[in-house]
Amino acid sequence: xxxxxxxxxxxxxxxLTLCPAAxxxxxxxxxxxxxxxxxxxxxxxxxxxxGYLYIAATVFRESGVGYSYNIVSQTLVLYDxxxxxxxxxxxxxxxxxxxxxxxxxxxxxxxxxxxxxSPVAHYFDRTYSNTRVDHGYLIRVRxxxxxxxxxxxxxxxxxxxxxxxxQYQKQASADQTTNDDTGETGxxxxxxxxxxGKSMYLCxxxxxxxxxxxxxxxxxxxxxxxxxYFTEEALTRCGDQxxxxxxxxxxxxxxxxxxxxxxxxxxxxxxxxxxxxxxxKTRLVYAADADIPALQLAGYCPLTPRINRSKYGLxxxxxxxALLKQIGNRRGAVSVWLxxxxxxxxxxxxxxxxxxxxxRLLSMTEMAS
Numbered sequence: 001x002x003x004x005x006x007x008x009x010x011x012x013x014x015x016l017t018l019c020p021a022a023x024x025x026x027x028x029x030x031x032x033x034x035x036x037x038x039x040x041x042x043x044x045x046x047x048x049x050x051g052y053l054y055i056a057a058t059v060f061r062e063s064g065v066g067y068s069y070n071i072v073s074q075t076l077v078l079y080d081x082x083x084x085x086x087x088x089x090x091x092x093x094x095x096x097x098x099x100x101x102x103x104x105x106x107x108x109x110x111x112x113x114x115x116x117x118s119p120v121a122h123y124f125d126r127t128y129s130n131t132r133v134d135h136g137y138l139i140r141v142r143x144x145x146x147x148x149x150x151x152x153x154x155x156x157x158x159x160x161x162x163x164x165x166x167q168y169q170k171q172a173s174a175d176q177t178t179n180d181d182t183g184e185t186g187x188x189x190x191x192x193x194x195x196x197g198k199s200m201y202l203c204x205x206x207x208x209x210x211x212x213x214x215x216x217x218x219x220x221x222x223x224x225x226x227x228x229y230f231t232e233e234a235l236t237r238c239g240d241q242x243x244x245x246x247x248x249x250x251x252x253x254x255x256x257x258x259x260x261x262x263x264x265x266x267x268x269x270x271x272x273x274x275x276x277x278x279x280x281k282t283r284l285v286y287a288a289d290a291d292i293p294a295l296q297l298a299g300y301c302p303l304t305p306r307i308n309r310s311k312y313g314l315x316x317x318x319x320x321x322a323l324l325k326q327i328g329n330r331r332g333a334v335s336v337w338l339x340x341x342x343x344x345x346x347x348x349x350x351x352x353x354x355x356x357x358x359x360r361l362l363s364m365t366e367m368a369s
Contacts, residue, residue, distance in 0.1 A: 197358030313341030
């Protein structure tokens, strides 16, 4: 069973090199089970992370796999009549019925638990596919009861996909209108969604192991996530932090020292260091003067933050308040480049204030970058 699971993980790594690196701004990931397209929304949309494509664990429940979640012990169990996988949601690891341990197969984001699609599908005798369709990509989990092949289903599901996409766009427009009304006129009553606060992506420049540890401590104490972009030198000195970040569900990116013609070679070398330390690779990249199209063509997802705070950093409580206000004035999800000048005390203040406002701090994804 362990060899079988390991082979599935290897298949994911191979698939990663074949699948598109980033989805265009207006593209989405649909999910389907057998001949049924599931509802499309941001909270359960699949994403790439650390070399794996993750899908909501509930997709396997829709496919007939038993599903049990214990909020007290933070464990998720997927099972059928002859086998089971037990996931430790807090660490992202999983164990099978023989007690074999598998790392990095579970990630929690925004209160939703995601699992690595391909290895889990193989474990429960499902097949998993990723097909280019209008508006994005179709992730399909297929059981033995499915009739249509993946290619045929993608063709015949055009109406389902278009309908789900239009519903998704309609909801997004309604949410944006609500944000506009409450943000500019101040007269509309906040709905449940707007009352829940904003979604934000904090992005750090990781240069020092001790500082990364302090930032991660502050985030984990609040149950929040962020993205850490490592310099090449830091990658060689932060093995413990890289492994901890991988288990925590935070995102890992690569910080380029320059964006010249040697960028591709440098990124390949950095990913090799990352893989040796934590067993994962990443497509997330940051470079101040990045050639965005060139990096995308090379298969990477360059960060284009909506707010660049690196000039000021985050070092005081007043700075934390100013940043939170700046984020609040932006519509929709907001990505913030903080750089490396961030103190743990100021970060804790910011996280506390954001929590009071009901804001959500998320890990950067390839779609959000």
